[in-house]
Amino acid sequence: MFEDVKNQISQQIDQFCFQNDLPTGKVEFRSIPFSGEWGMAAPLFPLAASDPNKTGPVPQHAQFLAERIKDIVGLPAGFTRSEAVKGYLNLYFDTSLYAASVVEKINESGHNFGNALPTGQTVMVEYSNPNTHKPLHVGHLRNVILGGSVCNILEASGKKVVRANYIGDIGLHVIKWMCNYEMYHAGERPGEDKMRWMADLYSEADRRFHEQEGFEEIVRAYFARWDEGDERIHDLWLQTRQWSMDGFAQVYELLGEHFDRIYFESDVEDSGKVLVDQLIQDGLATDGRPENPVIVDLDSLLGTKEEYRVAVVLRSDGTSLYATKELPLAIMKFDEYALDESIYVIDVRQSLHMKQMQKILELMGYPWAKNMHHLAYEIVNLPGNVIMSSRDGTVVLLDDLVREATQRALEVVREKNPELDEDTMMDVAQKVALGAIKYPMISRENTKIVTFDWDSALDFNGQSAPYVQYANVRANSILRKAGELRGKAARFNHALEPSEVNLIELLSKLPDEISKSAREYKPSSLAAFAYELAKAFNDFYNQCQVLKVDGDLRDSRLALVQATKVCLEKTLNLLGIQAPQVM
RNA sequence: GCCCCCGUAGCUCAAUGGACAGAGCACCAGCCUUCUAAGCUGUUGGUUGUGCGUUCGAAUCGCACCGGGGGUACCA
Numbered sequence: 001m002f003e004d005v006k007n008q009i010s011q012q013i014d015q016f017c018f019q020n021d022l023p024t025g026k027v028e029f030r031s032i033p034f035s036g037e038w039g040m041a042a043p044l045f046p047l048a049a050s051d052p053n054k055t056g057p058v059p060q061h062a063q064f065l066a067e068r069i070k071d072i073v074g075l076p077a078g079f080t081r082s083e084a085v086k087g088y089l090n091l092y093f094d095t096s097l098y099a100a101s102v103v104e105k106i107n108e109s110g111h112n113f114g115n116a117l118p119t120g121q122t123v124m125v126e127y128s129n130p131n132t133h134k135p136l137h138v139g140h141l142r143n144v145i146l147g148g149s150v151c152n153i154l155e156a157s158g159k160k161v162v163r164a165n166y167i168g169d170i171g172l173h174v175i176k177w178m179c180n181y182e183m184y185h186a187g188e189r190p191g192e193d194k195m196r197w198m199a200d201l202y203s204e205a206d207r208r209f210h211e212q213e214g215f216e217e218i219v220r221a222y223f224a225r226w227d228e229g230d231e232r233i234h235d236l237w238l239q240t241r242q243w244s245m246d247g248f249a250q251v252y253e254l255l256g257e258h259f260d261r262i263y264f265e266s267d268v269e270d271s272g273k274v275l276v277d278q279l280i281q282d283g284l285a286t287d288g289r290p291e292n293p294v295i296v297d298l299d300s301l302l303g304t305k306e307e308y309r310v311a312v313v314l315r316s317d318g319t320s321l322y323a324t325k326e327l328p329l330a331i332m333k334f335d336e337y338a339l340d341e342s343i344y345v346i347d348v349r350q351s352l353h354m355k356q357m358q359k360i361l362e363l364m365g366y367p368w369a370k371n372m373h374h375l376a377y378e379i380v381n382l383p384g385n386v387i388m389s390s391r392d393g394t395v396v397l398l399d400d401l402v403r404e405a406t407q408r409a410l411e412v413v414r415e416k417n418p419e420l421d422e423d424t425m426m427d428v429a430q431k432v433a434l435g436a437i438k439y440p441m442i443s444r445e446n447t448k449i450v451t452f453d454w455d456s457a458l459d460f461n462g463q464s465a466p467y468v469q470y471a472n473v474r475a476n477s478i479l480r481k482a483g484e485l486r487g488k489a490a491r492f493n494h495a496l497e498p499s500e501v502n503l504i505e506l507l508s509k510l511p512d513e514i515s516k517s518a519r520e521y522k523p524s525s526l527a528a529f530a531y532e533l534a535k536a537f538n539d540f541y542n543q544c545q546v547l548k549v550d551g552d553l554r555d556s557r558l559a560l561v562q563a564t565k566v567c568l569e570k571t572l573n574l575l576g577i578q579a580p581q582v583m
Numbered sequence: 584g585c586c587c588c589c590g591u592a593g594c595u596c597a598a599u600g601g602a603c604a605g606a607g608c609a610c611c612a613g614c615c616u617u618c619u620a621a622g623c624u625g626u627u628g629g630u631u632g633u634g635c636g637u638u639c640g641a642a643u644c645g646c647a648c649c650g651g652g653g654g655u656a657c658c659a
Contacts, residue, residue, distance in 0.1 A: 033602070043601055049639050058639030086602055087639090131659090168659080293657040306585045312657045322659050351587065352654055378588075378653090385652075412621065432621085444596070447588055449652075456595075456608080460621050463596080463607040470621050478618050520599085528597065531606080538622060547618045561618095583621070 005076045009091075016072050023050050027069075031505065032090055036498025038505050039079070039092035044069070048087070062087030095501055099492040099556075102508045106563035107490075111570050114510040116158035124162040124333055125151050125375075127345035128257070131168035132244035133177035135199030136251060136398045138452050139347075139380045139388060142441045145576055146377055147345040148257045149442055149523040152574045157518035162337055165259040166329065169241050170266045172223070173202070178236055179215075179222040180205035195247035196399055206390060227319075251398065255434065256576060261336075265325055268332065272324035275331075276314045284363055289316050296360055311356040326357050334368050341371045343521070348376040348447070375521050377446040383453050396452060405433035408458050409466075413583065420582065428580045435465030435577040442575055443527035463531055465577050468568060471534035471541075473583045475565040478546050482558050490559030491552050499539040500560065506536050507567050514574070523575055530571040537564050 006029075014024045026047040029040040048054060048062035055061070066084035073091070075082060081092040106113045127147025130136060151161045181188075181201060190197040208215040226233050252258065276294055279285035285296045293316045298308030313323050333342055344354060354374040361369035382388060388395045410429035413420065420428070437457060444450055460466035496504075510529075517526045546557040569579045 030601090041602090043640090045601075045639055062639075088602065171659085288657095295656060297656090306655080309586090309654095310656045315657045317657085319657090321657070346659095348588070349653060350659075353659085376588090381652095409621095416619075416621070440595090448596085449589075451595075453595095459608080461608085462621095464621085466621055467607095470619085474619065474622085481618065516599090524597095525599090528606090531597095535606085541618080542623050545618070583619080 005078050009073055009076060012073055013069060016069060017047070021052065022047060026050060027089075029091075031509075032092075035502045037092060038095055038098065038501045039081075039090060041088050041090045044087050044089060059087050095496045095504075096492040096494075098508075099496060099500070099504045099560075100490055102504050103490050103492070103556075103559050103563045106507060106566050107559060110566060111573075113566060114514045114570060115156050116511075116515060118160075119158040120160075121158075121340040122160040122162065122338055123154055123341040123343060124164050124261075124337060124339050125154070125343045125345060126164040126166055126333075127151075128252075128259070129166045129168065129346070130248060131171070131173055132241050132248075133174050133198060134202050135195065135390075135395075136248075137388060137390075137395045138398060138401060138437075138441075141255075141398055141401075141437070142377060142380050142450060143345055143347070144252075144255060144257055145438045145441045146375075146446065146523065148255070148576045149526075149574065150343070150345065150375065150521050152576065153514060153518045153523060153526065156514050156574060159340075159518075162261060162339075163257075163259045164261045164263060164333070166263045167245070167265065169244075169264045170269065172219075174237065174241075175223045175226060176205045176209050176219055177202055178233065178240060179219045180208060181240065182236070183218075190243050190247075193247075193250075193399075194243050195251055198244050198247050199397065199399070203390065210391070254402065255438075256578065263329060263332070268325040268328045269320050271328040271332075272320050272326075273314070273318075275328050276324060279313065279360070279364070282364070284360070285313060289314075289318065292316055296356075296363075298356060298359055301363065302359070308356055308359055309352065311353075311360060313360075323353065323357065326353075327360065330357065330361055330369075330372065331366070334366070339368070339371065341373060342368075343373045343375050345375045345377065348378050350374075351376055375446070378449040380441075380450045380452050383451055401437060401457065402433065404454075405437055405458055406430050409433040409436070409460065412460060417582065424582065428583055431578045431580045432460065432466050432469060432583065435469055435572075436460055438575070438577055439465035439527065442523040443531075445524050446522065465572070466583075468530045468534040468572060469577070469579055470583055471537045472565060472568040472572070472579045473581065474541055475537060475561050475568065476581050478561050479558070479565065481547055488555040488558065490556045492556045494553050494556065497540075497544050499536070499543045500557075503533075503536040503540045503560065503564060506533050507563055510567050510571070513571075517574075526571060527575055530568070530575065533564070533568055533571065537568070540564075 010027070013027050016022075017024045017026070027042045027044065029042045032039045032041045044062040044066045045058055048058045048065055051061060051065070063084065063086065066087055066089045069089055070082050070084045073082065078094050078097055079091050080094045083090045125147055128140070128144045130140060151163050155161050184204075185201060209219060222233070276285065279296065280287045280294065284301065285294050287294050293312045294314035296311045296313055298311060299305060302308060311323060312321060313327070315321060330342065333339060346354065351374065358369050358372045361372070380388065382394060386394060406429050409432040410425060413425045413428050413432070417425075440450060440456065443463070513526055513529045517523060544557060546554065546561060549557070572579045
């Protein structure tokens with residue numbers, strides 16, 4: 001929009017600089033930070049500071065330059081006002097013209113508004129990564145929401161995304177579960193709520209493991225039988241793993257997540273051991289067995305000091321570790337897909353481990369290793385800096401949280417909107433509840449700890465998903481009552497209210513917000529944007545009438561409401577939050 | 584010891600080198616005969632952990648401290 005004019009202006013400025021022995025490229029425009037007015041602003045301080053002929057302090061000279069450039073630029077087409085103030089040059093847009101083009105563009109594009117052109121790049125995002133036979137808690141939720149949202153945002157920024165999930169289907173936790181099952185629940189089968197059932201049996205098994213005399217020994221013996229390849233245990237494992245996978249599927253469906261590729265830890269165990277042999281042969285790994293494990297001493301290989309440390313890639317007894325399997329998995333990913341980038345959504349405590357894996361693959365000569373990216377996020381805590389622990393019973397289970405939030409949301413819907421039918425109420429309650437739960441998980445920066453507390457999780461007011469959802473519902477309500485608005489041109493030839501200018505400016509920023517969020521893998525900036533947009537719409541809603549005005553004014557405002565709804569829904573969807581049509 | 588992250592209003596968080604550091608929650612006072620009050624308006628609240636530096640300009644960049652969290656060879 002207005003590209004020609006913008007180019008013309010920067011040419012004029014360049015020419016001015018050239019004629020006055022000033023360096024070019026020092027004047028950059030950004031949007032004016034005042035609300036209610038709309039235009040572009042350039043600070044003249046950088047130019048003033050680099051002027052060899054300046055006399056006096058920089059701010060004063062910047063003001064002088066701003067005034068001179070203001071005179072030279074004049075008032076190009078599409079602008080209504082210009083000013084030089086405090087060292088800034090401000091150019092104000094012709095709001096009617098700009099408003100009409102922004103709103104028209106959005107309503108033409110619909111939910112494609114803000115999407116970038118395809119880049120031809122393919123990126124894999126590995127996230128969720130649950131352990132089978134164990135419950136999911138709100139810590140896992142942060143991973144799923146963050147990963148899913150990053151996928152959505154990358155897709156919108158023009159990349160092809162492969163959603164991958166790496167399932168921890170082997171290990172002590174699985175053996176514990178199966179052992180407990182065989183001894184105390186043999187023959188039982190999960191009911192409708194598989195997740196819950198698996199979780200209950202897991203905590204029972206874990207309790208016995210730590211408290212019940214002799215149970216640990218039985219589990220160890222069971223583990224040995226598993227290692228020897230006991231067929232019956234293997235069959236039970238396949239069966240119970242499937243129950244767990246079914247339970248995960250239920251949760252993913254509830255959360256609106258799907259995966260393109262599932263990797264099992266058990267799939268890469270054997271190839272991991274082969275790969276470790278290779279590392280030893282190549283002289284990269286040192287085999288200390290049987291007393292010591294197989295290690296890759298990265299610091300001495302690279303000549304660094306206490307930076308990459310030592311990576312243990314195989315236990316001294318020859319059994320595999322997380323690291324053993326991570327290496328072949330990375331290779332498999334790049335073999336299967338022509339990936340330009342491989343992203344790992346894993347919590348920050350594994351930063352060193354991820355750094356080591358990447359370095360080892362690099363040393364092995366894989367050129368793509370540099371395209372691995374650890375998207376580190378902080379954990380979810382409880383108030384008072386308490387870490388969630390299943391041992392202490394402080395874990396907040398996803399199940400309980402969703403149930404409680406949905407119940408609470410249902411009460412609110414019933415009170416606010418009693419004429420809705422039961423199914424709709426339930427649908428709305430679920431969307432609101434899930435939104436409320438998800439929002440805090442992505443509205444904070446990835447590197448900040450999220451402190452979970454029930455009060456704010458169940459608070460549907462203020463900076464929250466329900467606030468944004470509600471704004472969207474209000475917009476929808478206006479549109480529904482207005483009926484068809486096809487063919488109505490939005491001319492915006494009225495004097496725009498500050499709240500209208502503000503709202504339109506935000507709408508125009510959505511494409512930039514999406515690409516910024518994608519570039520930095522930060523849904524949090526989009527979450528903040530969603531809130532700002534909703535707030536701007538609520539301002540508009542309170543200040544400007546739509547249905548009670550006539551003619552062009554009504555048509556323009558209806559188009560604006562329509563465009564706002566498009567952008568609100570788009571942004572919510574990118575965050576993995578659904579937008580109900582009534583609340 | 585070494586490495587990483589965090590420190591902004593009573594609490595939870597924004598502000599990605601630019602104009603007076605902004606929201607929400609909480610508190611107090613208002614607004615439903617007006618497109619849904621899950622909303623809006625107003626009041627209160629700050630030596631941006633400390634110090635020094637870089638810069639015309641620093642919450643933001645650098646250095647040194649202080650406080651909190653995490654990681655640091657056979658957990659994941």
